[in-house]
Amino acid sequence: MHDLEHEQAVMDQLVGLPVAEVERDLILATLRETDGNRTHAANLLGIAIRTLRNKINLYAAEGYDVPEPPQGAAS
Template sequence: MHDLDQNSARPTERDRDLERDPDAGTGGETGAVERLVGLPVAEVERDLILATLRETGGNRTRAARLLGIAIRTLRNKLGSYAAEGHAIPEPAAGPPG
């Protein structure tokens, strides 16, 4: 199954790379994806979302864009994670105003 380019129904360049080299998306670490096998999808999704949010310094808009999901979806998921007791990265403080 392919990720589709947002503007067309054609597979993305990343899909073509993965077809040529299945380890291309793992940064060369064959075991990176294999370590996810057996984990619940919801847990993997949560960890990916929270890691992306940390990577963006808490910037929800940027994290949603990187994840390819709507900002509203991200906010809903973060609300659920917070209700479950997970720590949600806060946005970084902006420049002094």
């Protein structure tokens, strides 16, 4: 698939979704990609670690599967 076709396919999946849902999915996917490393995830997302932690706590309280931080790392 060409880049423009791929970009359009991604956009088609996102259009109409609530921003909070897209944000949650992006944060959780980034945490999975970083093996739960909160500092790395926050840096990749361009948000403060405190903001990330607050969102993680909210998602966990709502019952979402939040990747655990690496062993020995501060949560």
